[in-house]
Amino acid sequence: MRRLGFRGGLGLVVLLAVASLIVVGLLQSRGTDSDPAVAGSGAVSTAPVGDPAPDPLAGIAVVAKRTKVPGYDRDDFGPAWTDDTDAPLGRNGCDTRNDILERDLVDRVNFDIWRCPWAVRSGTLHDPYSGAVIAFQHGEDTSNAVQIDHIVSLALAWDMGASTWTPELRARFANDPANLIAVAGEANFAKASHTPASWMPPNEAFRCDYADRYTSVLRQYGLPIDRASAEALRGVLQAC
Template sequence: MSRKQTLWLAVAVVLAVIVAYQTVENSAQRSAQFVADADVPTVAPGEDVLAGVAVVPLRLRGHDYRRDAFGDAWTDDNDAPGGRNGCDTRNDILDRDLVDKTYVAISRCPTAVATGILHDPYTSLIVPFTRGNQTGAAVQIEHIVPLAYAWDQGARFWTDQMRVRFANDPANLVAVQGEVNQDKGDKEPALWMPPNAAFHCQYAMQFIAVLRGYRLPVDAPSVPALTRAAETCPTR
């Protein structure tokens, strides 16, 4: 390859990355809102629930994933109810998803959940929450589309700002029992679905909505798992 051809190839790659980022940035602004447990999505007969989501043959693990690429900690810059209120994303999601709550002021967050009850959508268990290093671990904030999965599917090419935004997007977050969160890890739908089959519809539709919103592809082995889960949704 000549020097001129090499130069043009490099320019083309740079332009492709810029266009891809702008597409993701614009699409992410339309990311779906979180599907609450009481708000079961409906699906039309014959509807292609994965329309608009690219499919790749496999999830290719690059073994270069870094959690800190998505930010070192939760931020207060999110669109959760009450967001940008001095409370970080974790505290906002606890407030959104727990019931029977009491509050305590901590640091810059005047309304941190002190105690509450989680009706865990992943297991259907009722999990008491008490703030503290050990007891607080009973309830964890889970990324529906795992960060490592997003990384492998293309988030490694995003800007740091976009990755922090993704990690703190309420549409991709849900409070769940700590043990089931650890069991899921960073597994894709082909390898893991919530033990509570009654939540498969909401889980699949939210997983798909996040992929679509951020223009992330799905791995082919996960397509039938998501499709089967969507088939459990009520029809409209």
């Protein structure tokens, strides 16, 4: 067998090296095409997925629907706007209505009446439900222009479990500032005891705050909500 000379051996080495480079290039090209990080839209991503957003209604029981419980009477929730030591605001000389007017109205003019040092004689309400601006004036024929609404209505609370509460707890619920808000009289009548599924504030800018307050009251008092209203509240809160 004839041995290769120096030049022939060198040429063979060069050829083998070139062939190796070609093979490596092909393998790398195939690896890149199958890499999900650089592949086309049909590739499956292996990137970690973040935790889902928390449920804004966590801790609130959801029932199929609101079931009317016979026997509802406003008097079952104690005297309207009591100034009682068991009420959340305690005995301060002012009934709950004047406490909320003092909190929610602006440009207030106060006067002392019925032992209440900050009874509101006049003021301005920026109605959160409708967006209207209401000039409030205390008086037999004018006071109803601004009313105090229960965010979770007493009738709805009765149907959802308050019918089994003690009288003391019902009175506390009816006078809890967390569940009370000053609104225009017309807006209060329109809302009545509707659930969130059938009524939301016409003023869309207030809906996030309304849904947040509503769910907070439900959670605080262990009240459930019907499925349709749960979806309505969840939809608002998830968009906030």
